[in-house]
Amino acid sequence: MLRVEARHQLGDLLLDVELAVDRGECLALAGPSGAGKTSILRVAAGLLRPERGRVAANGDAWLDTERGLDVPAEQRRCGYVFQHYALFPHLSAWQNVAYPLRGLSRTERRARATELLERFGLAGRADARPHTLSGGERQRVAVARALARAPEVLLLDEPLSALDARTRAAAARELAGVLRESEAPTLLVTHDFTEAAQLGDRVGIIDRGCVVQLGTPSELAATPRSAFVADFTGAVVLTGVASRGRGGLTRVELDGGGTITSTDAGEGAVAVSVYPWEIAIEPAGEEPHGSAENRLSAEVVSITTVGNRVRLALTRPQPLVAEVTLISVERLGLHAGDQVVAAWKASATRLVVM
């Protein structure tokens, strides 16, 4: 269990957060740059001392400004993956991973480091310097190094944002696996909601130094508490299995039932994303009309007004969110519990191969 409470003036920004992350859980904080995300990690790691705050990990107090307690960063067992990885440029990959291993002989350190690198498929790159590694390899070395000291807490700062789009999907998959295995409470920050939804068990949306909403990714998308959260959460993500469909389209069998098509290519396990504002709502039982290829019947779970628009949370076997205008909701006379059809175009359906 990791608890972080901090109040700290950072220039114009007042950081004011209170977070708790359970054992084995990953809490992903998503927000625009300059929202104070990195500062929260720095407070947890002991690299930034807030004016007021408390940090505790697995029952040990690391920081309590009221009691004047501040355990130095080097004595907090944090595995910290820095935004640009901060690999030591003068050390090889294995030496980077072995840096935190002390009180061991060189042979033992090398063996331990190699073992970790092997886990990340990097055994062959053990002697390479960081500048000769690819972006994806660097990221894996950074994660391996953060895990080397068996950390009590994992902190990840934009672990995927330095990677190109192609590498990112594979790296995200791998990182999700690492996080699933890890027992350490994990705090991850990112500017990308999709990334947060993919890696976090819960997601906190952070804006101007405060956590404005905390919940599962589908809760946030379905019932955003503010226009900011609604905009920030962006696309709805569904999972399924893709195969070649008719007309050059890709057919996706959604996990839990239902079939949709996409203009994107893909095969095997995929994440399907669609923006809530691309989804149109039709009354159930009507003949299909118009060009929308994808039609799923669903039940309205909740109706949340966000400014001049409305978010409809729908249940399918997987939660789905549609964003429509208030006028449409009134015209259709929608209420929670109604059966409707959610319709959107195949060309508005993005696929990410997992």
Added chain:
Amino acid sequence: MTRRAWFPALLAVCLAVALTFLTLPVVAIFIDSSPGELIASLGEPGALDALWLSLKATGASIALILVIGTPAAYLLATRSFRGKAIVVTLVELPLVLPPAVAGIALLASVGPSGILGGAVEAAGLQLSFATAGVVVALTFVASPFYVRQAMAAFVAVDRALLDASRTLGASEARGFVHVMIPVALPGLAAGSALALGRALGEFGATLMFAGSFQGVTQTVPLAIYDRFSTDFDSALALSAVLVAVSAAILLSVKLVQGGEALGLAPR
């Protein structure tokens, strides 16, 4: 010449003038003395004494500068505090002091009748007219060259590396030794080469503070000055040696920095 070409031509002419002016005197040293004469004058005991003394005093001074200057530069590069700009200016001041002023300043502070002269004597240190005095003079004039460059080198190191070192369980001291120094090494090497060059050529402050006694305080520049009116050939030979050593230092700096770009920097 077309109208367009006049500016590049002007640039080339300026460079040619500068190059001739800067290299001609140095080249003349080697043209004016035959290699045989050169080696013969070096065989003379006074010349060898001066060379040996220069090496010893410069070596000791560089060692002092590295040991004290590296942590000091690191502090200035990584902390911010009130009056830091003033501290940095004070550290850099000897850079712009005329050597004669440096000599007087040393006499007034740690010279026999200087404000700390009594304390120096009580500590059993003999500075004036002693080799230790030469080391003090060289250190005074050369250290700002190193500290300035070292500071810039430390500032250029990504702070995240030091943070990473701390989150990986290393104290700041360990991070300083195992991360900051190796990463800043090319810059530190360049700084020490600059300080080395300055110390090797030091003349005015040494002469005023430590005097010019063969084998005790007479470094190569002082020996050259001592001889140029009586034994020009010998002065020329010693000058040639200094040119060679200085050129070697400059070249090694370029190699270290070039090596960095090629990924060949020392670990």
